[in-house]
Amino acid sequence: MNPVPETNGDDTGSASAPAAPAPINLGKDDAPTVLGKLRSLVQDKTRFEPQDITPLAEDDVLQDFALQANYTLDARLEQRHINGYFTPSASDHCCASHDVVPLAQAHTRDRLRRAAGKLSTALNSTGHAYDAVLDGVYLGHAVKQWHLDSCNSCAGHGRVNCTTCYGSTTETCWNCRGGRTVSCDAYGCYGSGKVSCSYCHASGFVMENVAEQVMVEVPTTVYENGGSRTSYHTEWRTQYRNVQRTCHHCNFGKVTCNTCHGGGSVNCGTCRASGSITCRTCNGVGDLQCNPCDGSGKVGDAAWVDVHVAPAYSVSLPKQAPDDAHRIREKEGVRSLAALASSLQLSKVSIYDEDLPQEVDALYAGKLRIVRLDAACNGEAHHLVAYGSDLRWLTLDDIVEKLLRGDLKALSDALAGSLDDGLFSSHIQGLLTPLRDVAASELNADVIEAVLSGEAEHAHAAVVSADYASNVRTCVLGALRQVYTRLAKQFWWKGALAALAAAIGVWFFFGRGMGAAAGLLATGAAWLLFKRQVKAVLAEALGGDKQAERAMLIAGKGGRHRLAYTLVLAPAIAVALGAGYGLPLRQRASTAPVPALASAPVAPHVARVPLDASATKALKLYENGDKTQALAMLDVLVKKGNADAYGLYGWMTLMGEGQPKQPGQATPTAQERQARHADAKPWITRALAKNDSYALAAKGVMLAEGWQEQRNMPRALALLKQSAQKGNTEAMHLLGLYHVRGVQMPVNNKEARKWFTMAADKGSAGDIYNLGLMDWEGAGLRRPDRASAMQRWKIAASMGEERAIKAVAQGKP
Incomplete structure (x- = not known):
């Protein structure tokens, strides 16, 4: 309790305190019984009946104890520097400068006596709580001694010359x-x-x-008669x-x-x-304004005495108090014990040293209810102790734990027996009955959830031991893992079969990319069905959906469902991805038959060239992805001197596209690549005269990469832009790559996104995937947009882009 400091010198009033509730005195007829509380615990938190516990004897007593409150008084001298803005009250006293501190100290004895008397009166007042006095100022000053003189710094004017301009402004x-x-x-x-x-x-x-x-x-040359002269x-x-x-x-x-x-x-x-x-x-x-006097022109000192109080509390028991009373005192603190007391009343207040009081003691007499119960359960006698107005348990003598240990042992034996069933066993009936008995006691579920949550003290710590809590957690989590795993052994092939059927069905109409996506969706649906099956089995075994959901939550917190989910998901995902990669690509049917050459038989890996070959048809084959056929047709055209074929032929030769690869063929060496670049350069140079888009793109790549040319990135970008403006998708793709990677120039995500978007609009699956990567990483955006990235990858996957298929399957690039 901290009263407001006095300012008028009136110390006769007592300190105000919040009204405390009247002491509680429990009669025998109104008090709750330990037997009733124990039976309620058994009925509410276990599957057993209250009648399983039989009372033998009960001792209900009120234990005396003493609560001592010691208040230490400390008179502290407070000093402050003041200026002309100080406003004294009617009780404050003006004195000489050298008398300020001595006159304030002279009030010390009187202030201590007044504080002690005021505290004694407050403690003896009706309804005063034992802990109503708080640490801090208890009795504020009544009189301030003060003195003011003219300020030496400003000679009483409140202003001083400026230290910078010395008054010159x-x-x-x-x-x-x-x-x-x-x-x-x-x-x-x-x-x-x-x-x-x-x-x-x-x-x-x-x-x-x-x-x-x-x-x-x-x-000058003149031609005459078939000859010439110059x-x-x-x-x-x-x-x-x-x-x-x-x-x-x-x-x-x-x-x-x-x-x-x-x-x-x-x-x-x-x-x-x-x-x-x-x-x-x-x-x-x-x-400037004078700092010492704050512009008032006067400075001085003030002093006064405040009385502080520091309370301390302790509890003592009579010498003949039983051991369980001492255990209760050690378990509960002073404030908790006072709150649990049946009654707590003031016995006496003592003031030490009336002349210079510095300590005040208050002694309270309290009574604490202690109930001792002897009861029998399953033929065994138990001694239980509860205390306080709300009957807190001091000891239950393992009476509830022994009821529960029978169910726990049956579950432990069933779990041990299940380990000998073999690796491929999928029977679960032997585990469900003991698991139902253990789960039927709500106390077990509370204890397991508390342990899994990492709480310092598990739930119902006063009812069951830490050893029991650890055992019930181990057995229940082990049983749930067996239930999950054995159900997964029954279910896994169904999920894999559903994924395969979905992948093949969608592949037949939309291609293998969409087939793989459909297989993955079927895998997710199978996982949801498996969870429903687990819930149905647990609900039937444990007696309801609520109990099943709680058991599944416990299994999830303990991580005991991971192996089962792996058994269900892994085969289905493997089947879906295998179908996506293993099923053949579906090609569009040609609108017209391609006539065969009436020449010698074509060697293996050599494409047949139609008789009506043209640069336009070769370009269409290239854009449709048939690069081997396109290169074979272009090879025939360039040998015939068809200038329209030079650009695309030079591009494909430069990039090594359309070349049939033999099984086991290694990556081209640096010498082979240089030879390829040298072969492509003449064709590219000839096509540049016709401003061919593929020739422009090829020349740009050569300048950018330093292939047969001196590196010149500005010129390379200019040529690639000219090609892109003619609608060349390859040039758009390269411009996007160079800008996003910062090849010999700063990274420009905005420009890269522009060129990738133009290529994607023309149907480039690879550039749709690249836009998805930029969305995933937030390149060129304020923040990553992973929903947009996944949507783009699904589109690219439907077009057969393998990187997109993999990204959709694993949910990330």
Whole structure:
């Protein structure tokens, strides 16, 4: 209890305290019984009946105890510096400066006596709680001793001269240091008075195009009678060449600065060339408020005495108190024991040293209800002890635990027997009956959930031991794991069969990418059906859906369902992905039959070329993915001199596309790749004359990668953009890759996203997948958009993109 400090000197009133409830005195007829509480526990938390417990004898007593509250009083001298804004109260006393502290200390004895009397009165008042007095100030000051003098710093004026301008209201300019001018800050000058010449770029020389007359011999050829003759004559022709000349606009690359006109300095803009500015400390006033007196003109001291209180509590028992009473005192704290007491009343208040009281003691007499019950259960006698107004258990003598241990032993034996059934056993009936008996006791479920949650003290710690809690957790989790695993052994082939059927059915209509996705969806559906089957089995065994859901929650917290889920999901996922990769690609039927060449038999791995081959047909084959047939057709066309085929042929040769690969063929060596690039270059050069889009793209790649060309990334990007503007999907793809990877230039996700989007709009499955990757990582976006990424990958997977199929299957790239 912390009363408000006194300010008027009136100490006669008692301290106010919150009203405490009247002492509780329980009669024998109104008090709850230990036997009733025990039977309620058995009925509510176990599967057993209350009649299984038979009372033998009961001893209900009120144990005496003493609660002592010790209050230590401490009179503390408080001192403060004050100024002219101090407002004394009517009881405060003005005195000489040297008398402030002594006069305040003189009140110490009186304040302690008043505080002790006030505390004694409060403790003896009706309804005062034993712990109503709180640590802190108990009796505030009644009188302040104070004194004020004129401030020496400002001589009582409250203002002092400014420490910067010393009353002049101005200070030296900080920019020019009073010099009124500063160095010229114009670009290139920086105080020199000269800047670079813009005509010659500071070199002092310019290039001029000079015309010259030169004599050349001009041949003339005349054709006559199937022969020819050549004659020569001279002509004067004008030629132009670049000549370096001295720049006449500057002097060795420098010209006079227009800002400072060659002087190298300009007028200070801060002080406007005056050399001084308004004082920044006093804002031009010339003086400042005095800090010691805060502008009041007076300073001094004040002192007073406050009385603080520090309460301490302890509990004691009579010498003849039984052992269980001492155990209760050690288990419960002072405040908890006082709250559990049947009654708690003040016996006496003692003040030590009436002349200079520094301690006040209050002694309370309390009574604590202790009930001792002797009971029999299953032919065994037990001694139980409960205490307090709410009958908390001190000991249950394992009476409830022994009831539950029979069910736990039966479950443990069934679990041990199940381990000998063999690896492929799927029978669960032998586990369900003992599991039902253990789960029927709600106390077991409470204990397991508390242990799995990592609580420091498991639920019902006063009812069952930590050893029992550990055993019931081990047995129940082991039984649930066996139930999950054995049901999974019965179910796994059904999920795998459903995934295979879904994958084949969808593949027949939409291709293997969509078939793999359908198989994965069927796997998820099979997993949900398996969970429903587990819930149905547990609900039938445990007696309801609520009990089954609680058992599944316990299995989930303990991680005992992981092996079963692996057995159900792994075969189904493997079947779905195997079908996605193993089923053949479905090709669109050709609209017209391709006539065969009437030439010699075609060797293995060599594509047949139709008689009506053309560059347009080769391009369509390339875009439809039949690159081997396209290359074979282009090879025939370029040998016939078809200029329209040069560009695509050069591109495919450069990139190594359409070449049939033999089984076990290794990756091309660096020499083989260089030879391929050299073979492609002439065809690309010829096609560039026709501005072919594939030739432009191929030339761009050669410049970007340094293949048969000097690296030139700006030129490479320009050529690729020209190709992309002609609708070339490969050029769009390469532009996106170069920008997203930052090849010889900064990474530009926005530009990469633009080119990938253009390629995706033209049906490029690989670029749809790349856009999904950028969405997944948030490249070019404010934040990652993984829902959009997964949607793009599903589209690409339906088009047969293998990377997208894998990303959809595993839920990430």
